[in-house]
Amino acid sequence: MTNISYYTEEGLKKLKDELAYLEQVERPRVSQEIADARDKGDLSENAEYHAAKEEQSLLETKIAKLKSVVSNARVIDESQLDISKVLIHSIVKIKNLTNNMEFTYTLVADSESDVRNGKLSVNSPIGKGLLGKKVGDTAEIQVPSGLMKFEILEISR
Numbered sequence: 137m138t139n140i141s142y143y144t145e146e147g148l149k150k151l152k153d154e155l156a157y158l159e160q161v162e163r164p165r166v167s168q169e170i171a172d173a174r175d176k177g178d179l180s181e182n183a184e185y186h187a188a189k190e191e192q193s194l195l196e197t198k199i200a201k202l203k204s205v206v207s208n209a210r211v212i213d214e215s216q217l218d219i220s221k222v223l224i225h226s227i228v229k230i231k232n233l234t235n236n237m238e239f240t241y242t243l244v245a246d247s248e249s250d251v252r253n254g255k256l257s258v259n260s261p262i263g264k265g266l267l268g269k270k271v272g273d274t275a276e277i278q279v280p281s282g283l284m285k286f287e288i289l290e291i292s293r
Contacts, residue, residue, distance in 0.1 A: 141205065141210070142209075142211075142225070142245055143211055143245050143247075143248065144211070144225065144244075145211055147247070151202065151205060151206050155202045155206055158195065159199060162195055163199070166188060169188040169191070212224065212225055219291055219292065219293055220270055220291070221270045222267055222269045224244065224258050226242070226291050226292070226293065227241070227293065228288065229290035230266070230288055232284065233274070233287055234285065241262075242254055242255050242256070243263050243267070244257065245257070246258075261278065262284070265277030265286075266286070269288045270291070271290060272287070272288065273287075273288045
């Protein structure tokens with residue numbers, strides 16, 4: 137089963153740039169480290185060689201995962217999205233009904249999430265709870281610390 141994720145053009149470009157960097161810069165660097173360590177003699181007791189091989193394994197795993205994400209990524213034409221309800225890439229202003237604090241978040245794909253900069257993953261508990269809501273709706277969301285209630289104040293793109 138493929139996990140299709142939706143990105144902005146900017147978000148997808150960042151993913152592709154990271155993949156290119158890992159393949160074109162990091163992979164050759166790690167291969168060179170392995171070759172250098174191999175030249176130092178007995179591989180059974182060569183800590184540098186084993187560390188470089190471990191780094192290569194982790195790097196190849198990261199590259200494979202990133203390739204999978206990029207191959208399943210789709211760019212959303214935001215002009216075609218319904219702004220009457222919360223969807224991915226919506227900018228949502230919400231009010232916590234417990235403490236009356238207001239927050240503004242943009243709902244994004246997992247790899248683009250950055251809560252400190254107002255980008256909330258659509259797969260987070262709050263992101264999932266907001267999807268499909270309209271202005272004036274109350275979202276009751278179960279989070280690890282308990283039940284939270286948010287009022288949707290505004291939706292934009």
